[in-house]
Amino acid sequence: MKSISLGRYYAADSVIHRLDPRGKIVLTILFIVSTFLAKNVISFALLILFVAALSLLSRVPLSLILRSLRGVTVVIIFAALINLFLTNIDQATFLVEFGEWNGRMYGITVEGLIRSGCMVLRIICLIIGTTLLLTYTMTPIELTDGISNLLHPLMKIHIPVDLFAMMMSIALRFIPTLSEDAERIMNAQKSRGTNFSDGGLIRKARALIPILIPLFVSSFKRGEELAVAMECRCYHSGDDRTRMEVLKWHVRDTLFFLLLIALGAGIVLINIFFAWIPYFTVL
């Protein structure tokens, strides 16, 4: 039986793993804002320092951390090229001149290089930081719990946050079951002679129909039975449900929180006080 690992959680016992999921979600938002605030060589250094510390503390192996960047290589290269060639600064120092077009000089400039480098760093920090906080060190269930906890006050204005959380966790719970179903159906159809690998895109898509329909039928059946079983176990929406594991806020959560606020504040202050260092507004 194959197992699908959703979100690629990396099981380890580290400070970062033990942080409160609610805290980690808010931290991630603060972190994303901080990366976009960084506009200055010194603030980028600060950002890199923070991401490096986070990586070390999380005990996630470096190879795995770098692997999270693989999905965004194209984005990184694209951002680098755009910033390298299309930087529009009046007094640019040209290293290589490509030629003039529409009254503008195009080529590789020092400013373009620095700006492109900063953009790449920003994206790398952003991806590594968020995957570390949200996926490598947090299970999907913790993520769901954290989000529903944070959104809990919305229940007051009758937004059924608890229902969404329940749907989310049931979806996660059924991923392995449904993927087993899909595999079984696929084998059954293969043994009846359905060809899934040959032909063009349209044929391949057509070949999926005999998998999708039985899969839908079986998941509806499962869903119906599950609904009955949940009702038998007294499930009802509302505010009177309790939880076995209650999220607890620890001192370490507060510390990390302060650290991130300090990071954000530091970046803003550096932007202001070190404005004389070449100041790059990116994209």
Added chain:
Amino acid sequence: MSETPLLRVENLKFKYQNTGGKGSDREVLHGLSFTVERGEYVAMLGHNGSGKSTLAKLCMMILDPTEGHIFVDGVDIADPELTDAQVLAVRKKVGMVFQNPDNQMVATMAEEEVAFGPENLGIPSAEIRQRVDEALKAVGMSEYAKKEPSRLSGGQKQRIAIAGILAMHPDCIFFDESTSMLDPQGRKDVMEIIDRLNREDGVTIIHITHDMNEAARAKRVMVLHEGNFVMDGTPEEVFAQPEKLDACRLTVPQCTQVMYRLKALGFEIGDRVTTPEDCAEAIRSLLGSGEVRHG
């Protein structure tokens, strides 16, 4: 009788409302009446489509009776005026374990799964923890507390499902063909748990099954046929009438038939004779003891 029975059903009729167009609105249960006392161990037999699951769902308030009454611990659950709190109180008293363990699990971790029921009842966290640990221990699954249910075997999943019901501290548990999808070892484990729950903890058991050997472990066997109870008695009484069971499209294994006939004739035979080997052994010892007088 001073004590109110745990479950009393009076003239229960049920019809599935026009769900699928043609051929619907057929009456599934035609006026059932029976009583189950506290602490009883009942096996309910009946061929496919005889209405067993429907009856269980009616008792769990998943379906509403078309006619008649169901009293759970004295409360008429067919009463449409029942408040939500009363409904929850009934469902807390009566638990149900289903056939397919995969379709009754909600959580991604065994102990979270067991905690689901108590969480719905609004029990404080510390007590839920305690109940979950007890329930997992009762089904022998303590070391699997942190495991993903999808990685467990069928029998283990079903034991987790039972623990999930036990953690709600029910008075009565329905098992709707809960062993039918399990391998022999899984069946054995689950049956042992069911027996023990009744014997040691006094939980009322209503075990819906196809398996005669499993039914024989109960103290009372009820046979449902086309929406009516046609037999109701001790396993000895019921299994001694194979013709009648045959008419209900239930086949008693040959060895069970032989054993119950011998028992009906007054021979001493142990309770747990279920395999042909046991059967042969029992007959050999009877012959040896010289108890057999007839030719």
